[in-house]
Amino acid sequence: QCVLVCPTGALTERQNIAEVIDAINNPEIVTVAQIAPSISVSIASEFGMKATKDINGIIYAALRKIGFDYVFDTSVAADISSHEMAQELLDRKENGESIPMLSSCCPAWVKFVEQWYPNRINLLSAVKSPQQIMGSLVRNYFSKTVGINPSNIFSVSIMPCLAKKFEAQREEMTTRGLSDVDSVISTRELVRLIKLYGIDMQNIETQHADKPFNIRSSAGKLFGISGGAAEAIARMIYFRITSKELVDKNIKEERIGSGVKAFSFKAAGHQFRFAIVNGLKNIHEIIGEVLKPENEIDFVEVMACPGGCVNGGGQPFTMDEKSVKQRAKIIAEIDEADGIKCAAKNPSVHAVYEEFLEDVGSEKSKKFLYTRYSPRDVLL
């Protein structure tokens, strides 16, 4: 397993710290940061703390000390994406079209489909990734709630991933001519930024994210690990159909074909089967497998990095498989202990729908949270 290579094929890591500092220093600009689910479990050891420590609240406090005006949790956008993707899958299943639905939260995977499977682009979920959903909501909803001109916001996302820098620059990821996200910095750049500002991470009071994107479900946090998005969407679908929470005993785990991990569950007589693809190794063979009609797969989650975003190309360098597993374990423990395990029960998300989006799959949701993909030359 190699953690040094960005799955998008980027040869060098583009640095964005300078433009972020420029924005922070500009009094005319309102700076907003969002933090991806996997960041808080990956960097404690960089600041002399136990590697197993989840430092979410410490990172919020550090970002405010650096000068960000608002800090948000991308896991809340992941919860919104669970609402939308669950509905999209239910609609496709009912209409018998574009099944299995392929996940679209990993931009390296999306680009791979555009390049190598252009005739399967219709299978990709049209819902934007959590990074882009948060960016779009910051620009088009949050800006109104605080009375800021959307073009005066500099929106920064802190991601485990170099492919996210590419995703933020896609021309599809704009609304009314403004990019959803202005700048993406990797976890490694965040560590450098915090050190540059001399923040003492061991002696800082933890803080919370800002409203309206401050409460997440643990399902939103699960997006940081392989299988997590599939589980979050399964929980959402089950809740939508039964008004009850999906628990382990309702889930049947299995392997299909050459060993792809899959699980199935029933909700009020409806059967669902999800496949999880962990990394792009042997991907052509796997795609053939999950698309076979006899496997009856409804949804396929693909994460380009083995283990998922906890092992992203922008995370602190480690050749140690153990530390990647440790990061995944912390996220699993957060989920285990959390009181809100399903996006359907997230009050922050309810408020966003009530105040702005109106309903799941509404015209507004489609306008601000959905996108389209198109065939791409293999060399681009």
Ligand code: SF4
């Ligand atoms: Fe980025 Fe996560 Fe995809 Fe890796 S798995 S490329 S970190 S989105």
